[in-house]
Amino acid sequence: MRSSVEIFDVAGGETRIVWQTDRLVEAPNWSPDGNFLVINGNGRLYRLAFDGSEPTEIDTGFARQCNNDHGISPDGSTLVISDKTEFGQSAIYLLPAEGGTPRLVTRNLPSYWHGWSPDGRALAYCGIRDQVFDIYTISVDGGDERRLTHGEGRNDGPDWSPDGEWIYFNSSRTGRMQIWRVRPDGSDVKRITNSPYGDWFPHPSPDGKHLLVLSYDGDVFDHPRDLDVRLRLMDPEGGNAHVLFELFGGQGTMNVPNWSPSGDAFAFVRYQPER
Template sequence: MRSSVEIHDIETGETYIVWQTDDLVEAPNFAPDGSHLIVNADGVLFRLWLDEGEPEPIDTGFAIRCNNDHGPSPDGLWLAITDKTMFGKSAVYVLPAEGGMPRLVTKALPSYWHGWSPDGAHVCYCGIRNDVFDIYTIPVAGGEETRLTFGEGRNDGPDWSSDGWIYFNSSRTGRMQIWRIRPDGSGLQRITDSIYGDWFPHPSPDGKSLLVLSYDGDVVDHPRDHNVRLRLMDADGGNARELFELFGGQGTMNVPNWSPDGSAFAYVRYSP
């Protein structure tokens, strides 16, 4: 599977190719200062500098089985990762952004990181407990997890907006669609009611727009080898429009991928 890491400019509609490789690369995040992207490949995280240069491995200590659920804290000081080296199941850790030894955040496993709170004090993630997929939050400094959903279908892909909503995708009505909820579990709202299977909602930095990856409605789960479309809409689901189609899915934009100023976003396009 050939990977092309790209950046799409919302206003101009232009695409900039950052890196292409015959290796499987996934889930680009922008660094908070906009200088580079963070991606994963073969269990390792890399920096991709936007002023070119070779990919630079990030030191993640013992964590050498990292997956595509990772991202920097809002202040740029920390990096959240999801790794299964230690326990054989995915767990959420944080480590210094420049690299270092990971510190375990979640005790219940498996757990898959997906977003930081705006103040950087909490993270949200998908946890699988007794084969049930639900949305959780937990303080980064340590503590007990807070469960926000309760087994109504599969709940996955949470991302925290700057105005305090946690967006996620849920199959509670049959087809996977986008919902949002407050961190205290209140205010549950359905955002999309589309013909597609909608995954991986990412609110823009200003909280006004929402980027969504959409499969054809009959596709089950989130495979990486399908024609998908990236759609942009208002934060409440209004004015949805398709930006473009591509071959991808899993790994294309699993985690927060907006540029710091909200003018662009990063993603991965695949080809056999």
């Protein structure tokens, strides 16, 4: 086994395995109807049911180099992908959830999707412009991007709060990577975590009760895979933070929104070392 796709029940504190494979797969999204997960592997996207069956590939047209920054619209009708086939750098596209031809959204590259506004009208993403990592938003119809951060360290991993009032993200502006949040208009920036860890990929729960964070050891740079990490849960304001469990993972474990629609569970990927 290389990759184990699993679900953690928050109330019961128990984990169950959905599917295991000797391939490298990453970044499970939970469908809004609760019926399946979307994962990526080897540049492709797959739909994974909960009945133990093998995943089925989603037709992404010409986009055959999808990375692990993908997701499903709040109404379940549309997929967003980040793919480098067309330009040699990651661009963000939309396509029908059942598969189809991708439509380009971001013309500035590279861009890596991470969050969808609750009303389905806007996307949040990390854009690298002149080697500077910042948080941007853009309409699902494309057009001009809005820059929310301005080179205060490396800024990455944005995800929207369920009420649409905040965009959570991770930033190295104070040295070690920590969790912050900002209004969608770029105002009122606030630090959420002040931990000894390297905190990445904040995901607010759909019920607004929790914030889930992937935490590396404090001396780890970037977000590599195949390390001992921990998943931590806290209040949306950062209080009551605690470790849910430790695992071998990192990159690919939960890069993108991974909560169940009800907010009582989340999906993640656990890894075994390559042999």
